[in-house]
Amino acid sequence: MEYKELGKTGVKLPEIGLGTWQYNGGTEPILKALSLDARLIDTAEMYGTEGMVGGAAKGRRERLFIATKVSGNHLRYDEVLRAAEESLKRLGTDYIDLYQIHWPDPAVPIKETMRAMETLVDEGKVKFIGVSNFYVKNLEEAQASMTRHKIVSNQVKYSLLQRGIEEDTLSYCQENHITILAYSPLEKGLLVARPTPRNKAAISVLQKMALETGKTLAQVALNWCISRPNVIAIPKSDRAERVTENCAASGWRLSPRQLDALNRAFR
Numbered sequence: 161m162e163y164k165e166l167g168k169t170g171v172k173l174p175e176i177g178l179g180t181w182q183y184n185g186g187t188e189p190i191l192k193a194l195s196l197d198a199r200l201i202d203t204a205e206m207y208g209t210e211g212m213v214g215g216a217a218k219g220r221r222e223r224l225f226i227a228t229k230v231s232g233n234h235l236r237y238d239e240v241l242r243a244a245e246e247s248l249k250r251l252g253t254d255y256i257d258l259y260q261i262h263w264p265d266p267a268v269p270i271k272e273t274m275r276a277m278e279t280l281v282d283e284g285k286v287k288f289i290g291v292s293n294f295y296v297k298n299l300e301e302a303q304a305s306m307t308r309h310k311i312v313s314n315q316v317k318y319s320l321l322q323r324g325i326e327e328d329t330l331s332y333c334q335e336n337h338i339t340i341l342a343y344s345p346l347e348k349g350l351l352v353a354r355p356t357p358r359n360k361a362a363i364s365v366l367q368k369m370a371l372e373t374g375k376t377l378a379q380v381a382l383n384w385c386i387s388r389p390n391v392i393a394i395p396k397s398d399r400a401e402r403v404t405e406n407c408a409a410s411g412w413r414l415s416p417r418q419l420d421a422l423n424r425a426f427r
């Protein structure tokens with residue numbers, strides 16, 4: 161497993177983590193991820209999976225790096241503090257490694273939300289502050305309203321089929337030491353499913369790269385994501401054997417020619 165620094169924190173995270181939206185795999189896949197050094201586990205108050213993550217963390221809390229989220233409809237000062245307390249309870253822990261704002265709410269002044277996030281860090285309940293689904297303007301406003309801490313990550317949709325962040329969010333985050341946590345990196349399984357008439361030509365290039373490298377489609381798709389500086393991918397799987405497969409997307413690199421072929425096929 162290769163690692164990437166979280167923001168400028170000095171904390172090294174595996175470049176493949178485990179997502180838990182619609183996760184129903186119990187403890188085993190999480191422990192499998194942990195055994196392969198993929199200790200970054202992503203959850204959220206709205207996923208209903210914090211209890212499962214907390215169960216897996218029991219007796220080994222410090223080995224996991226738990227990222228959870230406050231929902232975008234709980235962004236008032238008191239609501240953020242309350243949501244964090246409830247997440248801590250469900251996770252069965254006294255600290256959250258990375259606390260993320262799930263999505264921005266234009267109806268709540270960002271300054272109010274970030275004040276609550278900074279309070280949580282000051283109280284030791286949160287180690288690092290992250291956001292999710294933030295564009296450059298949201299990131300600039302959020303960081304400008306903070307007085308003591310930095311935004312260290314932005315969790316956004318990024319896969320071969322969804323490259324919108326390449327417009328400006330990716331470069332902004334790279335320049336500002338904000339780690340990208342790429343969600344739906346397998347496009348919810350679409351990249352590894354039977355091709356549709358629309359994506360058949362592009363998927364055939366993915367298949368060719370899998371043949372050339374001796375890797376699976378999922379491994380090539382994930383490797384393409386993490387070949388970008390500053391990008392960590394958080395695929396979800398309920399199955400320990402797929403967690404093993406996905407973790408093996410790290411530790412090697414597609415060649416510049418292979419990356420270029422994929423970039424052109426999935427433009």
Ligand SMILES: NC(=O)c1ccc[n+]([C@@H]2O[C@H](COP(=O)([O-])OP(=O)(O)OC[C@H]3O[C@@H](n4cnc5c(N)ncnc54)[C@H](OP(=O)(O)O)[C@@H]3O)[C@@H](O)[C@H]2O)c1
Nearest residue numbers: 179180181292343344345346347348349378395396397398
């Ligand atoms: N911040 C946000 O707004 C946001 C939004 C969406 C997702 N997320 C986060 O990102 C995580 C990942 O995204 P996602 O769950 O949307 O989609 P994903 O990781 O792109 O795809 C998950 C799907 O792919 C299948 N899969 C996983 N590994 C596979 C493999 N090696 N071969 C074949 N199929 C495989 C899974 O099935 P099995 O489980 O049956 O293996 C599941 O159906 C989420 O769990 C969540 O933590 C965040």
